[in-house]
Amino acid sequence: MGEEGEDPQRLKKIAAAAYDYDNDPRWADYWSNILIPPQMASNSDVVDHYKRKFYQRFIDPSLVVEAISSSSSSQGSRRSAPSSASSTTTSEHVGSRSSGTTAQTSGSSTTNPSSMGIDRQTLLFSINAWVLVVAVLAIFPLIPKNLSSRAYQLTFMGTTLSSLISVYSLYGKPRAWNMQALQAYFQSVIVTEDFMNFIFGLTFLTAPAYFRSALIPVLCHTIVHLAKFLRRNFTRSTLYRRYLEEPCVSVESNISTLGILSSQAEIALGFLILVSLFSRQRNVLLLFMYWQQLKLMYHAPATGGYHRSVWAKIGQTILPLVHCYAPFLNGLLSAAQRWWFR
Known part of the structure; x- marks a missing residue:
């Protein structure tokens, strides 16, 4: 039951992510009227959040947009505190070597997706x-x-x-x-x-x-x-x-x-x-x-x-010409419109 209830919202979120915002002039006006700090404006998660809000407002009002959670930043700060404390207790040589290896691994992990x-x-x-x-x-x-x-x-x-x-x-x-x-x-x-x-x-x-x-x-x-x-x-x-x-x-x-x-x-x-x-x-x-x-x-x-x-x-x-000169096509056009909007 829970999965069936979530499927429509998941499809709506996928449709919102696939929407071409760059070609919609309303998005530029909407984004220019949002007042947020520059460091947040460059965050892709924040941009995606406001894109979903734009999609909810102008395209599909039934889309449920969740609030931006700050758990990731708090978790990042909590993770950095133990690592800094442990680094001060180790020797300088081991600390420099570990920092070099972590920098190397983090650099490789960040460059691989971009290169792909x-x-x-x-x-x-x-x-x-x-x-x-x-x-x-x-x-x-x-x-x-x-x-x-x-x-x-x-x-x-x-x-x-x-x-x-x-x-x-x-x-x-x-x-x-x-x-x-x-x-x-x-x-x-x-x-x-x-x-x-x-x-x-x-x-x-x-x-x-x-x-x-x-x-x-x-x-x-x-x-x-x-x-x-x-x-x-x-x-x-x-x-x-x-x-x-x-x-x-x-x-x-x-x-x-x-x-x-x-x-x-x-x-x-x-x-x-x-x-x-x-x-x-x-x-x-x-x-x-x-x-x-x-x-x-x-x-x-x-x-x-x-x-x-x-x-x-x-x-x-076309429609005024059909109504004026070929009214016998009105039934065919009505059937075509019903199929088109079905």
């Missing part, structure tokens, strides 16, 4: 750089058809691989391989942007027809990832400052624009697949899978804001 993180990020950067190159080859109109088709497949292969690596590095693997554990795992992962990119890449990698417009969301996501990586790791490079700093700054300042462009391309692609049912390239399974993915993108916190804004504009344009 850098290796993972570097791997993702390399794959995304490769995806950018082959995506440009696939979308450029003057490239020979055979090379363009091969680049198209390699683009979605790289997108699928990088998204899968990102999902695994952030969420690991399921705790067990039974149905209950797999269901809990996928419920926590399915709302993340990386998992949706994985499904997107896998869908068009295995699709029998080529849709060049599907490369636009891939390019948007790849450019944003590359710009963020370069800004974090190459700010001291002369080559970066001379040639890449302005494009990277421009990309980071227009992340919302790229998100809207990606959402528009994804929604337009859904209608293109729908229209393709009247051609020789019809694929009912692809239509069903992709519109299920569009529905997920609409409701997921990471992409829902962009998709809802695009769908709102489409509704403001």
